Amino acid sequence: MRISLLFFVILACHRPENPMLAQKLVNDTYGMLFEYPQHELTLTRIWSEPGNAIELEALIDDTNAPAKARFIAAEVLFLYEPAFVKRHGAQKVARIYAVALQRSLIDHLNPWGLLWYNDSVGEVGSVLVRLGEASIPALIDLLDDYTILQGYWGSEEATLGNAARFRVRDFSAYYLSRIIERPLDIQPGDSFTVRDAKIKAVIVNHLLPNL
Secondary structure (H helix, E strand, O other), rough: OOOOOHHHHHHOOOOOOOOHHHHHHHHOOOOOOEEEEEEEHHHHHHHHHHHHHHHHHHHHHHOOOOHHHHHHHHHHHHHHHOOOOHOOOHHHHHHHHHHHHOOOOOOOOHHHHEEEEEEEEEHHHHHHHOOOHHHHHHHHHHHOOOEOOOOOOOOOOHHHHHHHEEEEHHHHHHHHHHHHHHOOOOOOOEEEEEHHHHHHHHHHHHHHHOO
């Protein structure tokens, strides 16, 4: 979608953030996200409200805004104005998504993928993979987080995903392995100890050789 020159002028001059929009996003005022078919309808409502296009971009730069509001802003912009990544920087956008993962800003884990269970990164995890090398610093920071995440929805996905006891570290390592194209070769039955040994051998030793 093209944005007029006037939009760029307004965006360049725009500084104040809209706390009301941020609060609406946090409170799911526009509708639910990552629940279908409501998901895209919700993104459309957010984008279509007058004035929101500029305010959404302002949220990307506002490090004091709620993390959930910044994450939703990025999701809307990826759908309607993907060129925002170039304007704000891929590393900044990647960090927004890394925080969303670490803080479980989505009600369920399905959008982050089932990792080595079916070789999937999910629709949201795929954003970090697509951003490529720009995602590496943010994902490396998550390697030290051993928090177990639970909350897959559905029948088979819930059974497999919740039993896997994926940690933040596992998601991070798996996305990194896809970015640097070095398979982790973790198997569904691998213990945390085995997982960590493979993560160290494939990811840590490659990206952080001095550790």
